Structure formats: C-alpha cells, structure tokens
Amino acid sequence: MQNYLDFEKGLAEIEGKAEELRALARQDPKMKVEDEAKALDRKADGLLADLYTDLTPWRKAQVARHPDRPHCKDYIDALFTEYMPLAGDRNFADDHAIMGGLARLDDKPVVVLGQEKGHDTATRIARNFGMARPEGYRKAVRLMDMADRFGLPVITLVDTPGAYPGKGAEERGQSEAIARCTEKCLSLGVPIVSVVIGEGGSGGAVALATADRVAMLQHAIYSVISPEGCASILWKNAEKMREAAEALRLTAQDLKKLKVIDRIIEEPLGGAQRRPEEAIASVGTALRAMLGEFDGKTPDAIRKARRKKYLDMGSVAL
Template identity: 60%
Template sequence: MMTFLEFEKPIAELEGKIRELRGLTTSDVDVTAEVGQLESKLDKLLKDTYTQLSPWQKMQVARHPERPHFKDIIAHMFEDFTPLAGDRYFGEDDAIPSGLARFRGEACVVMGHEKGWDTQSRIKHNFGMGRPEGYRKAVRLMDMAERFGLPVITLVDTSGAYPGLGAEERGQAEAIARSTEACLNMRAPLVSCVIGEGGSGGAIALAAGNQVLMLEHAIYSVISPEGCASILWRTGDRAKDAADALRITAQDLKKLAIVDSIISEPLGGAHRNPEQAMNLLGNGIEQSLRDMAGMSGEKLREARRTKFLAMGEHGLA
C-alpha cells in the first residue's frame, strides 16, 4: 500500500472510499457511477493539492520512499549496465553506484546516489550519503568518459555527503571539490538530473553539468531546511520557515537559472506512477544530449564553465 504524506490525508481518505466501493461484492448493487464520481473528485483533489504545494511539502514529496531510485532508473531506462567499483585509493562506496551503460542505444557513463529502499539496503548504501571514495570514483569515471568521448549522465538524490569522522579523515571536502572540478573541466557532454533531494556539496559534486534537469517536485539546496533552522534559530521547529527562505524548489531554481529544465511529474508525484515519471525523465535526458550533439569538447567545457560562473547574476522577479 502506498505511503501517504501528512498533507495527503484527504487524498488517502478518498482513495480509501474508492477501494471500499470497488470491494463490494453484492451483485445487485451497481457502484460504477459513484466510483466514477469519486475518481473525478480524486483527480481534482490531486491537481489542486499538487499545484499549490509549499516548499516544505515539496521537500516531503522529494523524500518520499517510493519515488524512483537510482536502481529503478537504471533498470527502466538503461541497458547493459556494467558497474565499475572503487576509487583506486581506498575502496568502494555503495552510496554512489556508477558504471557503463547504454541509454536508448547510445553508450554512456552513468552515476548517481542510491539511498536504498528498505532498512538493509539503506544501511548498505549509507542512505545515499557519499564518502570520499565515492567522489574519487566519480572523478575516475569522468576521466574515462572524456578519454573515450562518452556522455555522462548523473542522477542526484542525497541529503548531503557523509559527515562522519572517517570520511573527514580521508578528505571529504577535497574529494567533493575535485569531483566538482572534474565536472567543470570535462570535455564530454554532462547531463545532471536532480531526481529527489539535492543536498549541499554532496549533490553539486555530481551536478555541475552542461544541462541540469530537475524533476518537478525535487528539491536542491546548499543545506537541508532542518540544518538551516538549527543554525539560524537554534531549533528544528523553524524548518518550514527555512524551506520557504532557501528557494529549494525546481520552480524557484529555474527562475534563478540554477537549473536548466524542469521535468514534469505524473499527477500526484513521481511515486504515484514511477514508470511514467522515468519515461518523462528519459525524454528530457535524450533532448539534452541531442542539444549538445556535434559540440566540440572544448566548446562543451567552455559552455559549462560560463554557465556556472554566471550564477548569481540572476534574481527572482
């Protein structure tokens, strides 16, 4: 059964009524018309709710456990995925799975964050929080992609890089900086997609692309609303205020020219129809790669660096 968010309680109640009516087995009771009316009411309620989401509510949608994850997107959108492990310095980082694959018939390098989908997998993937070896692996794969002229596709979904003692001892900040630098310097097409939560340097290390796509209800921020509230107001109770102030939504970030394109999600969010959401994302990636077709390596690098250097010159209307 689908997990409903706090603001979706009216939707959950209506869907419950529809299930109850459909479950009636009395042959002399025709509930078709009533079910149809309730379904129309449900569609309207979903549309009204999801077109007026606050930044705080969008954050909840972005973190929904049933949104498509890296593993889902790889299985649905890519063929012949071959994982490549290790940074050649310390070890493997399961929070940032990476490898070679084919996207709609074309060879590519794909990498991203995997948060996990149950308790065991979340522990294995460290809740999508990358360690230094994960970002150094990303640099290794970007270098390989440049050598062989392969486009790179990144799928960003993390609350931030892992802040543990071991990660800091192994140079977390330096690894993130090197990964960001590799994104900006690479002479190969780079399409970055924020599919859920794009948090802090852990996200930007894989998201400094020629084209930055963002799912409609994803979020992207320098810090989580909870973290921001704890710093500014010394309490997590102001997280909703922080979410409003941070401009974390795809719509705000598009106005600020931080992201290039917003990928529409199915009515009610990507978690309601993951397959449709992934198809829409795939179309966006394909279009982005098509837009860059024929550009030289130097032109790709120059355009990417120019775009990021220009950030901060745009303001909200």
C-alpha cells in the same frame, strides 16, 4: 500500498473508502458498489489536483523525499541497456551510495552515475540512505576520467540529503573528495548532463551536478542545506523548517528563475511516486534532448561554454 504524506490525509481517507468498497465487492459479487466507488475516485482526483496545484516549498521537500519516488537504480534499469556497473575508487573501498558504470542510451555508449537511497530498510542501510563517503566521490572521479578518455558523455542522477558527515568520512577527506569531484565535472571535454530526481542536498549534490545542463523534476529540491538544518542554525529550532524552506529558494521553479538550473521536467499529477513509469520516461526524453545539444561540439568548445555558464551564474548587472 500507497504511502501518504501528512498533507494528503484527506486524500488517503477517500481513496481508502473507494478501495474498501471494491474489496467488499470482490468478497460478495452481488454487491453493486462500482458507481459509488467511481464517485469517490472522481472526488479523490479533484482533491489531488487541488493539493498539487500550488505546493509550498516545504511540501515539495516532502514530495521530493517520498519513499515511493523512483530512485537512481529505477532510472538506470528502465532507460539504459547493457549497464555494466563499475565498483571502487582503487584506493579505499566501494561506496554503495553512489552507483555508476558503462551503459547505452538509445544504443549510444555513455557513463551514468547517481546516488541511490534504497527502497526498503535493508537496501537503505546498505546504500547509507544515499549519503556518499569520500570513496564514493573518488569512484565518480574515476568513472568520469574514463568517460573523458574514451569520449563518452556523462549522465548523473542526483538524489541525496548530502554527503555523509561521519567521523570516518571526515578523516578520509570528505571535503577534498567533493571538491575534486566538482573540479572533475568542470574539466571534462565531454558533455555532462545532470537531473535532480529527488533531493539535491549541499555539496554532496553539487559534486555530481556541476554539469553542462542541469534539469530538475518538477517537485525535486536542490539547496545548500536541508530546511531542518537551516532552521536549526538560524532559529535554533528545527521546527522552523517551513520558514527555512521558503527562504532557501530550493524548488525547481525558483532555481529556474535564478538560472541555477536549465530545465524543469514535469511530473505526473500527484508526483513521480504515483506513476513512476511516466516520470522515468519524461526524464529519458529530457536526457536525450540535453545530450543532443552537444552533437558536433569539440572538447574545447564544451569546456569554454561550461566555464562561461558557471562564471555567469549569480552575476548582477550594475
């Protein structure tokens, strides 16, 4: 069953009516309703195009969080072969919010990492809704160290509301773990490419997205804080999230203009949740293109270019 966002209520009604007609026809084959159902389909397609032509930042945030969007595991299952998950930080525990391991992309060995939110109640709880604890970031550092040692490119898939802010996570050094993970991204002598596939929240996202090339799906978001959190701080009212979303410049389109990201990956009409296979294929194409830019480059050249990329970010000509 399709999950609809609040601004898609009109679309839900039209598509629901078309499905009801087809259900009646299945029960009584004598009923001739296909023409009427197709007319509703055309109306729904037009409305869908209108809704997604110029989404507001807040609506993009809603789409980025849609429960039916493909998640990290979906991308790994579809794009990579011989995936061998690796667990634990060799210090405290294995954090299921971050998954990663060895894999092949087009038969080329890589290390792939990402936040996994889960797809139903049980897996969302098990994955802590994609919010990693310190051991998750330490696991990521361990895998990136291994990639550097064996000369394997690193691919990260970012989808998190942010790092887990719980008491235990803070006691075990959440900020330090995020900082070490970000530092490790900057120090790698192998290419690291990142795609924000849904929600890129705060330092929890930056820890995996400090990459040579950063791409975002068309309706993904990437910001220092969630719109609700920003509204709570600035206006003492979480209901001001729409204004906060506008001010944060969290859309892929804004971030491309600001040169925070390098590439926008187009989504199917209606968002990645409507045609996941198409969205996943587009991400695969972008990953291959981004990795191809580093063919023949030495570790020193990769580090030097990465350093320049981040030192130049935000600079203003006087």
